[in-house]
Amino acid sequence: MDRPAAARIPSAVWALGFVSLLMDVSSEMIHALLPVFLVGTLGASAWLLGLIEGLGEATALVVKMFSGALSDYLGRRKPLAVFGYGLGALSKPLFALASGPGLVLVARVLDRIGKGLRGAPRDALVADLTPPALRGAAFGLRQSLDTVGAFSGPLLAIALMLLWDNQLRAVFAVAIVPGLLAVLLLQLAVREPPRREPAPRHNPLARAQLRRLPPAFWWVVAIGVTLTLARFSEAFLILRLSDGGLGLAYAPLVLVAMNAVYALSAYPFGWLSDRLAHGRLLALGVLLLIAADLLLAAAGAGALAWAGVACWGLHLGMTQGLLARMVADCAPVQLRGTAFGFFNLCSGLAMLPASLIAGLLWDRYGATQTFVAGALFCTLSLGLLLLRRRA
Secondary structure, three states: OOOOHHHHOOHHHHHHHHHHHHHHHHHHHHHOOHHHHHHHHOOOOHHHHHHHHHHHHHHHHHHHHHHHHHHHHHOOOHHHHHHHHHHHHHOHHHHHHOOOHHHHHHHHHHHHHHHHHHHHHHHHHHHHHOOHHHHHHHHHHHHHHHHHHHHHHHHHHHHHHHHOOOOHHHHHHHOHHHHHHHHHHHHHHOOOOOOOOOOOOOOOOOHHHHOOOOHHHHHHHHHHHHHHHHOOOOHHHHHHHHHOOOOHHHOOHHHHHHHHHHHHHHHHHHHHHOOOOHHHHHHHHHHHHHHHHHHHHHOOOOHHHHHHHHHHHHHHHHHHHHHHHHHHHHOOHHHHHHHHHHHHHHHHHHHHHHHHHHHHHHHHHOHHHHHHHHHHHHHHHHHHHHHHHHO
């Protein structure tokens, strides 16, 4: 009898998953508390929160473009990943030192530059290490382990907040430890596979090289962009339930709940993506995001709001590994890092307006209209999926 797919996934992919887990513990300890720190402690507006979140995430996704292309040009992925994880770890003390939104913005951008540097080379490395028949399961596994860190970080933040009487800055200072452990594990446990044959170096961003990316890849890019517009920063989920009466120390529970669902669903849906039509799975994921938006639009901090948070997490589990699998399947191996980088560049360009629009709608019209607008952008994604199927 064949062993389950997870048992055949290379050990280096497992190691990359645990590296992601540790770094997400570090990042989410801060991210889970950052909205209430900015708005409650430093007196920032929801628009400024949206600006900081949008700039941070957009920076990460834009940097992924160039790090992915550079990894293709050099023929090496790991050094860029190590540098990116290291920069992310070393940015954490700045949050603890911040006395105003300016230094928070600097720290957030530096942290997201690190994420951008490591993201595309790491995803390309997962694809390089994994046989095509297991690629969906491998991306799902890495995403699942990453997301375990994403809800473990907020849980640790809650415990420290209760232990230290809501000392936000002390929690931020602790976050550097798992970040440094992630860098150490990556350096010691992941060995990059050698290229099968040396190839002449070409600029991956040259027009002749980009023409090698097929139309199917650009369809995936277009769908990813519209989903980014629909799925603004998760900081607004925290703010939604905080406005509904959720206590300061328990604000991280929003990300815990969302990421617990995300972690439990990412690997099973990655496994399914190796066996089922990608378009149908993606469409179901978009419908789940519409349900999440409508639930959050209608509720404060009650059961409906928590159901919306769970649907948001299930949407991520169903779509994020799937989109990575679709990018990997479309791209030539010599342009795999560039393809992941381009996908994230286009998504990054959409992230800033998505978070700014969410913040403006929140300040002017309230939370309900923010989430209704997200649902409307979701319908645009469904339209693109229908056009892709016809094409």
